[in-house]
Amino acid sequence: MNFENTRKFAQQLDSKDVLNGFRGRFYIPQHNEKDCIYFTGNSLGLQPKTAREYVNLELDDWAKFGVEGHFHAKNPWMPYHEIFPRQLAKIVGCLPQEVVVMNSLTVNLHLLMVTFYRPTRQRYKIICEARAFPSDQYAFESQVRYHGFDPADAIVEVMPREGEYTIRMEDILSTIRQYRHQTALVLFGGVNYYTGQYFDCKAITEAAHQAGAYAGFDLAHAAGNVELHLHDWNADFACWCSYKYLNSGPGGVAGIYIHEKHAVNKDLPRFAGWWGYTKETRFKMEKGFDPIPTAEGWQLSNAPILAMAAHKASLDIFEEAGMDHLHRKRKNLSAYLHYILNDINEKQPGKIIEIITPPGEEERGCQVSMLMRKRGKEVFDKLVKEGVVPDWREPDVIRVAPVPLYNSYEDVWRFGNIVDSLIS
Numbered sequence: 001m002n003f004e005n006t007r008k009f010a011q012q013l014d015s016k017d018v019l020n021g022f023r024g025r026f027y028i029p030q031h032n033e034k035d036c037i038y039f040t041g042n043s044l045g046l047q048p049k050t051a052r053e054y055v056n057l058e059l060d061d062w063a064k065f066g067v068e069g070h071f072h073a074k075n076p077w078m079p080y081h082e083i084f085p086r087q088l089a090k091i092v093g094c095l096p097q098e099v100v101v102m103n104s105l106t107v108n109l110h111l112l113m114v115t116f117y118r119p120t121r122q123r124y125k126i127i128c129e130a131r132a133f134p135s136d137q138y139a140f141e142s143q144v145r146y147h148g149f150d151p152a153d154a155i156v157e158v159m160p161r162e163g164e165y166t167i168r169m170e171d172i173l174s175t176i177r178q179y180r181h182q183t184a185l186v187l188f189g190g191v192n193y194y195t196g197q198y199f200d201c202k203a204i205t206e207a208a209h210q211a212g213a214y215a216g217f218d219l220a221h222a223a224g225n226v227e228l229h230l231h232d233w234n235a236d237f238a239c240w241c242s243y244k245y246l247n248s249g250p251g252g253v254a255g256i257y258i259h260e261k262h263a264v265n266k267d268l269p270r271f272a273g274w275w276g277y278t279k280e281t282r283f284k285m286e287k288g289f290d291p292i293p294t295a296e297g298w299q300l301s302n303a304p305i306l307a308m309a310a311h312k313a314s315l316d317i318f319e320e321a322g323m324d325h326l327h328r329k330r331k332n333l334s335a336y337l338h339y340i341l342n343d344i345n346e347k348q349p350g351k352i353i354e355i356i357t358p359p360g361e362e363e364r365g366c367q368v369s370m371l372m373r374k375r376g377k378e379v380f381d382k383l384v385k386e387g388v389v390p391d392w393r394e395p396d397v398i399r400v401a402p403v404p405l406y407n408s409y410e411d412v413w414r415f416g417n418i419v420d421s422l423i424s
């Protein structure tokens with residue numbers, strides 16, 4: 001598409017946007033009584049206006065029924081989590097029986113590593129991206145130590161090349177090949193939180209399997225953002241949080257995917273709890289864990305209904321909007337943002353903005369990471385004063401993520417306009 005850097009053009013794009021009406025379904029934070037330019041949906045998604053109603057329904061049913069709410073609530077709590085797999089299967093691309101909503105992200109990452117990181121003296125390495133999200137780094141490190149290995153030896157980070165910011169796929173694949181006899185697990189973020197690089201999960205999975213290792217993904221920045229086909233890619237497992245692109249509230253309940261071929265395998269080692277126990281006989285409370293032969297077999301505790309109600313409010317909106325529409329708009333919005341930033345840069349003798357997110361549509365999601373060659377923090381602080389909500393990453397990166405559900409093309413244009421005025 002031929003873009004133009006004008007408000008009128010942005011407004012035309014908005015008027016043709018089939019998702020235009022969804023912005024009104026969210027509370028947009030205010031600045032001087034005007035909508036903020038909220039570009040941090042990659043950090044905490046905005047509140048659906050229906051969230052309160054969904055949560056209140058459960059509070060009311062709790063007041064009305066007490067413990068009987070497990071069976072008599074409008075949405076009975078006992079099977080409440082069973083609402084989600086069908087919806088999430090469309091978002092992460094898998095079969096419903098491969099998904100369960102439970103716990104929080106880092107907890108789930110550990111639980112999945114209990115199953116899928118089973119190092120031996122020969123095979124003990126974890127291959128991951130350099131600059132993985134810190135919580136993931138700590139999880140890898142502590143798992144490796146827990147099994148008696150040294151993180152410096154067992155964790156192999158694939159780095160960007162000298163002078164580059166993103167990691168070349170060929171380097172990921174050759175590293176997996178290089179360590180093919182020693183690798184137990186290949187674990188990547190679907191989308192890297194810092195650069196916004198979307199890795200080719202299919203190719204990574206294939207390479208991991210060829211090396212005789214499991215392939216898992218942390219989709220915190222990918223779920224609800226980029227197109228995913230976990231089942232068809234044959235990924236072994238994945239986990240994600242629900243409060244970023246999935247708009248389900250701070251610390252919201254998280255989700256996991258386990259490929260069907262593993263989910264049915266009751267012999268796979270795991271840490272067990274009563275909620276993972278076969279439903280028909282769970283309440284006999286007998287000795288001897290008998291897991292549900294789906295991803296549900298990894299559940300530990302009964303479900304946090306209030307957090308799940310907020311999750312449901314958001315996923316119902318995703319369902320209504322449709323993933324195809326969301327993917328199309330996401331691509332256009334970020335293409336427009338790239339265009340605008342390049343246009344601003346062209347006019348600048350210093351070209352102080354370097355976009356470190358890959359330019360290719362298949363290699364990124366919503367997020368654009370702007371490396372500021374100078375005055376980065378100053379520009380960031382001024383953006384905030386102007387009512388923009390971006391995100392700052394030391395030492396010099398401003399991350400912005402226009403999301404298709406509630407950001408507009410006009411948001412993108414206004415953002416560009418403010419950046420332009422700040423750096424000229």
Ligand SMILES: *Cc1c(COP(=O)(O)O)cnc(C)c1O
Pocket residue numbers: 104105106107133135136189193218220221241
């Ligand atoms: C946001 C994020 C986390 C946060 O983990 P919590 O357990 O939800 O606090 C972890 N890993 C990645 C890759 C993230 O992007």
